[in-house]
Amino acid sequence: MTSMSYYDALPDPDRHEEIYADTPGKRLLAWIVDMVAIALLCALVLPFTAFTGIFFFPFLMMVVGFAYRTVTLARGSATWGMRLMGMEIRTLQGQRLDLGTAFLHTLGYNVSLAVFPLQVISIVLMLTSARRQGLTDHIIGTAPVNRMAVY
Numbered sequence: 001m002t003s004m005s006y007y008d009a010l011p012d013p014d015r016h017e018e019i020y021a022d023t024p025g026k027r028l029l030a031w032i033v034d035m036v037a038i039a040l041l042c043a044l045v046l047p048f049t050a051f052t053g054i055f056f057f058p059f060l061m062m063v064v065g066f067a068y069r070t071v072t073l074a075r076g077s078a079t080w081g082m083r084l085m086g087m088e089i090r091t092l093q094g095q096r097l098d099l100g101t102a103f104l105h106t107l108g109y110n111v112s113l114a115v116f117p118l119q120v121i122s123i124v125l126m127l128t129s130a131r132r133q134g135l136t137d138h139i140i141g142t143a144p145v146n147r148m149a150v151y
Helices: 023-049 052-076 080-086 099-114 116-128 136-140
Strands: 088-090 142-146
Touching: 023 052, 023 116, 023 142, 052 088, 052 142, 080 088, 099 116, 099 136, 116 136, 116 142, 136 142
Parallel strands: none
Antiparallel strands: 088 142
């Protein structure tokens, strides 16, 4: 009989509660950090649009935010905010996100933001599900975990 490691599959949340503990609150704080980082990146991009980006700044935030989230999730399975909070997103098999999964996760996040009822459902799921998964996590098979507990 072989034993399962964190890299084979995510542990049972009932027996390893520390892996999923406090992730909803950490996600909120990470989101705030990420929004500040995205706004700063947009401010850096603004001069390259001859400052016309001011007229479509929300769209600029969406595009830069999509790229930021996809790239940071693909490179380290966590955005800068998530890294600061000591957490990351893993597949249910315990793997880090690849580019395709990072893209799908970001797409699901953006759809949830655009459709308010989906965002509410996602928040309720984060607060009530055993692995603290949002709607996108449930659909694509990912879960937020505390980084130190995984290694």
